[in-house]
Amino acid sequence: MTLKMPDKDKTEEKQDEVKKESTRKPFEGIANIVNLSPREIERLNSKLIDAVKGGNKEDVEGLLKMGASVNAKEEYGITALMYACARGYKEIADLLISVGADVDAKDIDGMTALMYASKNRQKECVELLIANNADVNAKDIDGFTALMYASARGYTEIVDLLVAAKADVNAKERDGFTALMHAAIYGHKEIVEILISAGADVNAKNDFGMTALMYASKYGHTEIADILIKKGADVDAKDMNGITALIYASANGHEEIVEMLIAHNADVNAMSSERVTALSAASKYRHEKIVEILKKAGAISLGGLTYS
Incomplete structure (x- = not known):
């Protein structure tokens, strides 16, 4: 008994089709064949947002297939x-990016997905966004x-990534x-060290003339003050009112910092x-x-x- 061999041309044609299908992006072309009214699209977009909020990946996939816009925004631009x-929801984020989600889109407050991920300590999403070229310096x-949010909240692993x-x-x-000032204010020693190692200016001043050392001295973060001084912080720098780190430390009763500043020749x-x-x-x-x-x-x- 002989078996009939498949037609060579048809086999090659089938292989070409499989190859084309494998290189097609998820959901590519599906929405294009559906004629949706603006109201229907709006309804799908709303459902998409709800599905994402609920972490329902299957529903997200289905709604995208039905024609929901991956870059649709809610009332506040989210x-x-x-x-x-x-x-x-890293898998959902990955799916959204794979079908064209704008990684640098901003809401009405200028927040990006990377800022949201950093602010909420979502390490995997931060990694995903960085891998997809999200702007790490967006404001x-x-x-x-994003770095300022992570620094203020003490999220060391996020700061490392950024x-x-x-x-x-x-x-x-x-x-x-600066991010360094935020870390100094909230007492995040490891982040202070990371930022300085990455080139943070220990003598940078904000619009009030305050430095990271002044904040560490004001709030009693002794170890941070020590790190800043050893890295070259100006112990006699003055803010816009002429107040120094020593005056801040003295007014707030931080003895160790007062002694430290004096030991480093503060005026x-x-x-x-x-x-x-x-x-x-x-x-x-009364200290x-x-x-x-x-x-x-x-x-x-x-x-x-x-005074003399």
Whole structure:
């Protein structure tokens, strides 16, 4: 018994079809054959957003096949990809990107999917977005970057990813704050170290003349103050009111930082524009131990009014 061999031309034709099908993007061409009204599209888009919020990948796939727009926005400009990244639905985010989701789209506040992922500590989504060339230096309407959000919240692993992706460590938001300042304010030591290693300017000032060292001194983050000083922070820098790190530390009762600043030759008699010194500030807030430390270091006590 002989078996009939398939026609060679037909076999090759079939192989070509399989090859074409394998290179086609998911859902490519499906929506194009459906004639949808604007109202129907709007309904599908709304359902798509809801499906993403609920983490339902199958529904997301189905709605995309039916013609939902992958870049549709809600009232506040939030896209399906932003929701997926904010909630950590990496597979859904990957699907959306594969069919053309704009990784750099912004909502009405200027937030991007990368900012949402960074702000919500969604590491896998941050990795996915970076791998798909999301702008790591995009800014929202307040000038915040993904790196600033991660630095302020203490998300070390997110900061690592963003720094490795060449995020600008010296970018400033609307009021001149840097990622380093945010990390110093909230006491995130590891992030301070990462940012400095990546080239963060330890002497950068915001619009109020404040430096990272001033914030560390004001809020009592001793280890961070130590790191900043050792990395070259100016111990005598003044803010817009002439206040130094030593005055901030003295006013807020942070003895260790006061001693540290003095040990690094901070000016114990520096005076603000309102004639406040470290000694007068410590006296006002009754930090007696600091008063003693300052006097031993040569601080002059003249009622905070006249100085030689």
